[in-house]
Amino acid sequence: MELLLSIIIGFMIIGAIYALHANDLLSALMAAGIVGYSLVICFLLLKAPDLAIVQIVVETITLIYMVAIVLNSSRKELDKGKRRNAFLNISIAVLVAFALVYYFQLAIVNLDVLGEHAPRMAKAYMDGAAEKTGSANLVTGVLFDFRGYDTLGEATILFTAAVGVLTILRIKGRKEKA
Amino acid sequence: MEGMSNIVKKVTQLISGLIFMYGLYIITHGHLTPGGGFAGGAIVAGAFILLILAFGSKALNLKKEENATSVTESSAILIVIILAAIGMAAGGAVFFNNYLPLGRVGELISAGVIPLYNIFIGMEVAAALLTIFLAFVIYKEEVLK
Amino acid sequence: MIVFIMCFILFLVGLYGVLTRRNLIKIVIGLTVMEFSVFLFLVLIGYIAHGEAPIIVPGMKEPVFVDPLPQAMVLTAIVIGLATTAMLLSIAIRIYKKYGTWDIREIKNLRG
Numbered sequence: 001m002e003l004l005l006s007i008i009i010g011f012m013i014i015g016a017i018y019a020l021h022a023n024d025l026l027s028a029l030m031a032a033g034i035v036g037y038s039l040v041i042c043f044l045l046l047k048a049p050d051l052a053i054v055q056i057v058v059e060t061i062t063l064i065y066m067v068a069i070v071l072n073s074s075r076k077e078l079d080k081g082k083r084r085n086a087f088l089n090i091s092i093a094v095l096v097a098f099a100l101v102y103y104f105q106l107a108i109v110n111l112d113v114l115g116e117h118a119p120r121m122a123k124a125y126m127d128g129a130a131e132k133t134g135s136a137n138l139v140t141g142v143l144f145d146f147r148g149y150d151t152l153g154e155a156t157i158l159f160t161a162a163v164g165v166l167t168i169l170r171i172k173g174r175k176e177k178a
Numbered sequence: 179m180e181g182m183s184n185i186v187k188k189v190t191q192l193i194s195g196l197i198f199m200y201g202l203y204i205i206t207h208g209h210l211t212p213g214g215g216f217a218g219g220a221i222v223a224g225a226f227i228l229l230i231l232a233f234g235s236k237a238l239n240l241k242k243e244e245n246a247t248s249v250t251e252s253s254a255i256l257i258v259i260i261l262a263a264i265g266m267a268a269g270g271a272v273f274f275n276n277y278l279p280l281g282r283v284g285e286l287i288s289a290g291v292i293p294l295y296n297i298f299i300g301m302e303v304a305a306a307l308l309t310i311f312l313a314f315v316i317y318k319e320e321v322l323k
Numbered sequence: 324m325i326v327f328i329m330c331f332i333l334f335l336v337g338l339y340g341v342l343t344r345r346n347l348i349k350i351v352i353g354l355t356v357m358e359f360s361v362f363l364f365l366v367l368i369g370y371i372a373h374g375e376a377p378i379i380v381p382g383m384k385e386p387v388f389v390d391p392l393p394q395a396m397v398l399t400a401i402v403i404g405l406a407t408t409a410m411l412l413s414i415a416i417r418i419y420k421k422y423g424t425w426d427i428r429e430i431k432n433l434r435g
Contacts, residue, residue, distance in 0.1 A: 002326055009329040013336055016356045020340040020349055032352045039359050046366050047376045047389045049212035051397055053204070057220040058405050061307060062355070064227060065314065065412055070348060072318055073419050077346060097335055104331045114326055115372030119390045126388065130379050134289035135209035138377035138391045139398070143214070144292045147395060148262065154399045155302055159255055161406035162306040165413045169317045212378065216402055284381055310409050317416065
């Protein structure tokens with residue numbers, strides 16, 4: 001399981017690196033779709049079907065928004081600029097990345113190995129959850145009954161985003177009124 | 179934006195109703211199978227976005243559609259808050275109390291007030307995503323002239 | 324442990340995209356890649372080997388479920404990520420309409 005997940009995350013890294021260096025913006029969006037849809041496969045392997053359904057639909061809708069915007073504006077990537085200190089920049093980036101990965105490995109040294117997680121907090125939620133909430137889907141029971149405030153907050157954020165998009169796209173600037 | 183070719187229009191007429199029904203199934207069975215309000219709401223929004231993309235924006239009255247989706251999303255989240263406040267009044271003084279009778283685990287009508295939450299949050303998510311998409315389309319059509 | 328380190332490398336790739344790219348759309352892509360790496364890390368922590376998906380099916384005896392709490396957190400986070408991306412894209416549309424380009428070095432006006 002660890003090997004399979006590592007291979008899929010390797011594909012995601014390659015897709016993300018290509019998406020940030022593509023010459024054409026539409027190719028960059030296709031490569032960003034690789035990252036999103038591989039995440040669906042990872043969720044299915046980790047036994048989380050709720051998350052897989054939500055992620056696949058949300059990724060499709062995000063790609064529709066971005067392709068609609070890119071096709072109605074310019075598609076070409078800007079020209080590169082002069083490569084003055086390319087070797088120095090790349091070596092500094094790789095050194096900083098190594099330092100961060102070393103400190104990250106120090107930080108997670110107390111985590112359990114993948115697959116041997118001891119659910120201490122979840123025991124209080126899962127014992128008798130079907131009788132207390134009445135729902136057979138434990139994640140829905142946690143989301144709507146034990147943690148209802150978080151769901152209310154999320155619905156409020158989505159509502160605020162819709163109102164915010166309507167506000168930003170309607171205000172006319174000073175020069176547009178002329 | 180103009181619509182697509184005849185094949186896409188005919189296939190959309192056949193399929194978009196099925197996608198809408200599948201979204202409703204995922205919303206209402208949220209307490210029995212994986213899914214719930216958020217996934218089902220996004221699927222319903224996807225069915226409507228498919229219709230708009232296939233038939234073009236000239237086939238709709240865009241400002242009226244946007245008014246309708248705005249009103250739907252606002253009233254759906256208002257009903258969620260009213261349901262939660264009724265829970266406070268109906269015993270317990272807890273905001274999100276589960277006050278309708280819990281049936282047997284595994285039936286469609288069970289789990290108290292959770293299926294009602296699923297339905298209204300599904301409506302709210304679908305209407306919010308549609309409002310954002312319509313805002314982009316209206317900006318392109320009427321402002322970028 | 325190697326899986327967690329590769330999640331972190333994906334996060335660093337997204338951070339590199341936000342810091343060094345000049346195109347506004349690529350900055351948005353870098354932000355979404357960073358968010359995906361965090362979702363994956365949270366769900367990886369709650370995985371139990373040979374566990375079942377957390378749904379009670381009638382007729383199963385003594386199952387071991389994977390942890391449902393990180394899954395509920397990530398469900399909320401995915402929808403919040405969509406809302407954030409929609410707001411970023413609407414601001415990007417307004418910037419493109421005013422300046423005519425996606426390059427962030429040309430966006431220099433401090434008023435107007």
